[in-house]
Amino acid sequence: MMHSFFFVLSTLIIGYLLFSSLSYLGLFALAFRKVKNENNLVHRESTEILLRNQNTYPVSILVPAYNEEVGVVSTVRSLLALEYPQKEVIVIDDGSKDMTSEQMIKEFKMTQIPFAFRTHIPTAEIEAIYQSTIFPYIRLIKKANGGKADALNAGINLSSFAYFCAIDGDSILENDGLYKTMKPIIESDGQVIVTGGSVRIANGSTISRSKVEVIDLPRHPVVIMQIVEYFRAFLIGRLALSQLNILLIVSGAFGVFNKERVIQAGGYNKNTVGEDMELVVRLHRLLREEKSKQRIEYVPDPVCWTEAPESLEVLQSQRIRWQRGLFETLWTHRKMMLNPKYGAVGMLSMPYFLFIELLGAVFEFLGYFIIFGGFFFSLVDPTIALIMFIVTILYGSLISALAVLLEELTLHKYPKVSHLMRLYFWALTEAFWYRPLMVIWRIQGIFAAFRKTAHWGDMKRKGIST
């Protein structure tokens, strides 16, 4: 009885892993042409036109900060270097306990100003608003702690322009990054309401003055694995979904939003840790319910660099937070799941995120459990355990290794042959150490979603720019 239960379970999981592997390949095939095509475009040329065009929409840049005294000034500095005709930078100090505001005030010679802003979205109390006397378009909001979503909402209230982008304090935007991300919005005359710029891991590369000077791989295996993971998620998942206009994630690290639409949707949701994803899903929902032709787009060209965690502890809390955010978003919008009213978002994208991105961890965990149980406690027939082992390697390692190869085939962003070799061989090890860790943390994340304790992710920063 027990054996036959585990036999059925094993078959189910093997089927799941094989099916997911195949669906990954299908999604990649969908995205292949676009990546291949756009990658050869001389971007300097195509953004030049926008640079000269005075009709380019101005953008408010929001930088939510909580205890960021180390990095906040350099982040704002890098934003000043951005090539863009009209922009404003709004730093929101979300009740930091350190010297975040003091650093800003000192560095940019800021003075407190009375500011008549509109409260589109209610937020925690605004304590003071400062403006730089050297660069009047830099402002600082000092507010009571309310979480990242609340900080972003306060920034939206204070922003003057019709488009805003949100950028994390630990990210560096490339000089022409804002252009590249605004391009689909400008070229569609506002039909595109959100663009997500793709984010790359900066560890190992040399970045100075918002420009990537040397692209190199980091030494730390944990970071290399995050790069591999990013290739896998980016090339095989997101790009295809974006092609179909059903992408659910615009990375928290970088995205441009149409302010009016965001306000209509109610701003960022304070009750989830995955506020970026939740907002995008809500906007999709709004568009579908209105039967609007507007859309959300993903820019495959990397525009933003971010520092990936090197310590397992920080990585763990990041993954728990991501998984919890994903769970909360899918739960909040469960009405859309498999609902034909929401078109491909409901029928394809929501199930994809539920079965592959969220529940994948549960299936994989059970898979590892059966492998152990089969080999050491004769929980199942050892042959079944062996098959499970093979399929787990196929799903965990070979698909990731394939993602590395596909990246080389299409984008080839890492310049040396040794980079390719290192990435490939580390990818092969994934199923044996990195993936089990992720699986456990992702399951912890699902549990955390039931407990709900909101907090900002703490990150030990070393700083990525020189």
Next chain:
Amino acid sequence: MNIYFFWVLIAFLFLSQLLLLLVLSFRKLLINKKEQTISQQYDKLTESFSSYMLDSTDDHFLEELYNISHQTIVLERLLNHYVAVTKGSANSSQVTQLSETYLTERYTKQLKRRNWAIRMNTLYFIEDFHMKSLTPFLKEKLHKSFRLDQETQQLIRTLTSLNEPMTLSVMARYVDAPVRLYIDVFKRLQLDIQLEELDAALKNEHNNKVLKYAAVSYIGMTGLMGFLPRIEEELLSDDEELRIQALKSIQHLQYISSPSLLTPFFHSTSWQERMFAARIAGKLQLSRYQEVLSELLGDSVWWVRYSSAEALTQFADGDILLSHLSANHPDRYARDMATQWEASLLGSEK
């Protein structure tokens, strides 16, 4: 479940990946090597290229160019770099001559390629190098196109930059042609043709509203004062969008022949019109409108309040006015806005 099937499956997949890895590594090696050669040749030719561009009788560069293996790619990079850093290089006869001699064949082939990015890049280069010889080919391509996608839009820009105003009539075929693209076209036209086309657009000869909006907007952007009376005429139009564009244009031109033309806009039902009227009153320091600006400070729309306060700061006595309004305006939002702008004036004086 047959274990052998899975062994064979994974072994097959792994071995094919290894094969792909080898092929890709080899390709990477070749690409890197080629790139290295190109950049060496580029470095080698930079000096003679610079002398040639200064003095075209110095044909040392042409000899060197003749002797290298990656002739067209190196030349393309040299020219591209030259146009990017040199002002006024758009009309450089040497750039055109070099590109037409060495790149025409390559570009004709590339425009027929299936790869979209290669075709797009080629269009950008043809525009930058001003390669007139390709005009007939591009015209034919434009006539064959039936969708205003990114490529057709760039084709229109490129052709216009080669002095082909016919692109305007081609664009008229597309009802969805955006204002932005018309502006791009005006920008690229030679001055005499540009003035003619702007004139025609204002007269609405082609019965094309979007073209007219673009013309009004372009005139403001570039400060073509000669058209001011025509723009002022449009303030009386029945078309709200056109009136807004005309106000915007006047704001950029920073001139109005008779300020009383603005009066009706301060009480318009359209908030954009009220906002632009306020901005113009500020920019041109039309003190007769100070009172109405104080009223608009209590407007129901934030942008109007904001622009009115900003306008008041432009007057010599703006600080006194704002300070008075921040204490005495009947509307609470108006007082807040006045306080904010009063503080900004203090900040700027520091």
